[in-house]
Amino acid sequence: MAFNLVLDEPVEGDKVEEHQGIKFSVESDIYDKFGPFHLTSMRHSGQVFLQLRGEKQNDGGGCGSCSSC
Numbered sequence: 082m083a084f085n086l087v088l089d090e091p092v093e094g095d096k097v098e099e100h101q102g103i104k105f106s107v108e109s110d111i112y113d114k115f116g117p118f119h120l121t122s123m124r125h126s127g128q129v130f131l132q133l134r135g136e137k138q139n140d141g142g143g144c145g146s147c148s149s150c
Contacts, residue, residue, distance in 0.1 A: 082115065084133045 091097045091106035096116070098105050107116065115135025122131050 082135065082138055084115075084118075084135070086131065086133060 089106075091104070094109050095106040096109050096112040105118075105120075107118065112118075115137050117136050119134050119136065120131060121134075122129055124130075
């Protein structure tokens with residue numbers, strides 16, 4: 082599952098958390114299904130890459146996820 086990061090203001094009903102002065106918001110139904118979320122970053126070839134993963138995320142799919150492989 083992929084999640085997009087956007088700059089926006091929270092709306093009524095969003096789950097909002099603040100870390101080191103930065104506020105993060107997510108729709109409550111998405112948070113209930115996948116959250117809490119973990120944001121990680123890494124540098125490669127001078128670029129910064131961000132990954133946002135839900136703690137409850139299903140890692141299904143790919144090789145080994147079924148017996149027919």
